[in-house]
Amino acid sequence: MVVETAQERIYEPYRVSVSEYVTFREQGYLAVRGLVPLDDVAELNAHVDNLLAGREHIPGVPPPPADLSPQERFNYYQRIHMPHRVSAIHERFLLHPRILDVLETLIGPDVLALQTMLFFKQPGQPGQGFHQDAYYIPTLPDTLCGAWLALDPATEENGCLWFSVGSQHEPIYPDSDGTTPNGDRVLGDIEPIANASHSDESLNLLSRVARKYPEVKVEAEPGDVVFFGGHVIHRSHANRSKTQSRRSFVGHYCNARALVPWNHGQPYEGESANYLHILARGTTHLPYAQPRFGTPCAANRPDLYGERPARPKPKSMMGNKSGLMILTAHEEEGHED
Numbered sequence: 001m002v003v004e005t006a007q008e009r010i011y012e013p014y015r016v017s018v019s020e021y022v023t024f025r026e027q028g029y030l031a032v033r034g035l036v037p038l039d040d041v042a043e044l045n046a047h048v049d050n051l052l053a054g055r056e057h058i059p060g061v062p063p064p065p066a067d068l069s070p071q072e073r074f075n076y077y078q079r080i081h082m083p084h085r086v087s088a089i090h091e092r093f094l095l096h097p098r099i100l101d102v103l104e105t106l107i108g109p110d111v112l113a114l115q116t117m118l119f120f121k122q123p124g125q126p127g128q129g130f131h132q133d134a135y136y137i138p139t140l141p142d143t144l145c146g147a148w149l150a151l152d153p154a155t156e157e158n159g160c161l162w163f164s165v166g167s168q169h170e171p172i173y174p175d176s177d178g179t180t181p182n183g184d185r186v187l188g189d190i191e192p193i194a195n196a197s198h199s200d201e202s203l204n205l206l207s208r209v210a211r212k213y214p215e216v217k218v219e220a221e222p223g224d225v226v227f228f229g230g231h232v233i234h235r236s237h238a239n240r241s242k243t244q245s246r247r248s249f250v251g252h253y254c255n256a257r258a259l260v261p262w263n264h265g266q267p268y269e270g271e272s273a274n275y276l277h278i279l280a281r282g283t284t285h286l287p288y289a290q291p292r293f294g295t296p297c298a299a300n301r302p303d304l305y306g307e308r309p310a311r312p313k314p315k316s317m318m319g320n321k322s323g324l325m326i327l328t329a330h331e332e333e334g335h336e337d
């Protein structure tokens with residue numbers, strides 16, 4: 001029997017439209033409907049069901065104890081961080097070609113894959129209060145982008161994402177409580193925050209900034225992917241439904257030519273941890289990691305995902321004898337722009 005996996009499937013490339021490109025910048029997020037095929041979503045959901053049933057486990061993540069009741073087992077996990085480093089299926093979704101097609105346009109062309117998170121968000125489980133992702137994951141220059149894949153319908157009731165539209169133009173607010181050294185600390189009048197991600201707005205001081213902007217909910221169907229930049233303030237509420245899970249898979253990425261002084265709180269050598277993150281698309285002059293489970297991407301298949309067509313020789317705008325500016329073939333040496 002041939003078991004078809006996401007790794008072996010050939011996908012129709014996704015071409016981002018001009019209007020989607022503009023929307024991402026205008027709103028701070030872009031929802032691409034039906035980006036990931038439902039067969040792939042079903043495969044990841046089956047894996048999640050197996051985790052909860054104890055039929056599969058992720059190395060380093062304790063499985064639910066055998067003596068739990070079915071309800072306790074169902075609620076055992078809330079979120080698993082960085083599973084792509086130890087589990088092949090998570091690496092495949094981090095490097096899903098259709099997700100990378102969009103990222104290549106929004107933050108590429110060179111894309112580094114940094115982080116994965118699997119959210120369970122079963123009925124009654126909490127949300128995550130106002131935060132900016134680049135507060136947690138610094139990239140220099142800052143090109144961070146999240147890709148949030150809905151595995152279940154995500155509704156207002158079960159805790160979909162909400163975005164403060166316009167806040168993508170805000171700086172990253174540093175904290176006063178020492179949680180991270182990140183944020184735009186050199187801006188003269190920036191007011192530090194505290195308790196980012198806290199769901200109590202009176203404690204989460206980023207809510208003062210969020211209040212300047214209209215907040216928009218983004219409901220999603222399985223297979224929809226919501227892309228959002230590292231600056232946009234966003235949150236999700238608790239799952240208030242009685243029966244509806246709100247599972248999702250989130251990857252974080254940046255331009256592969258940015259320094260990434262971040263390894264999910266783990267140590268790394270030197271000034272940046274780029275050598276621990278996977279080159280997903282394009283090329284880079286900086287170090288990068290190979291995918292541990294061999295998912296095809298730019299790091300191991302530069303012929304497919306890395307090389308770009310040779311560019312024609314550059315031309316410069318030069319004045320001609322009549323004083324008009326015209327495009328002129330580049331001189332090898334001694335030209336002036």
Ligand SMILES: O=C(O)CCC(=O)C(=O)O
Binds near residue numbers: 119133248
């Ligand atoms: O899925 C959620 O509830 C929150 C996700 C989120 O805020 C994030 O990935 O930055």
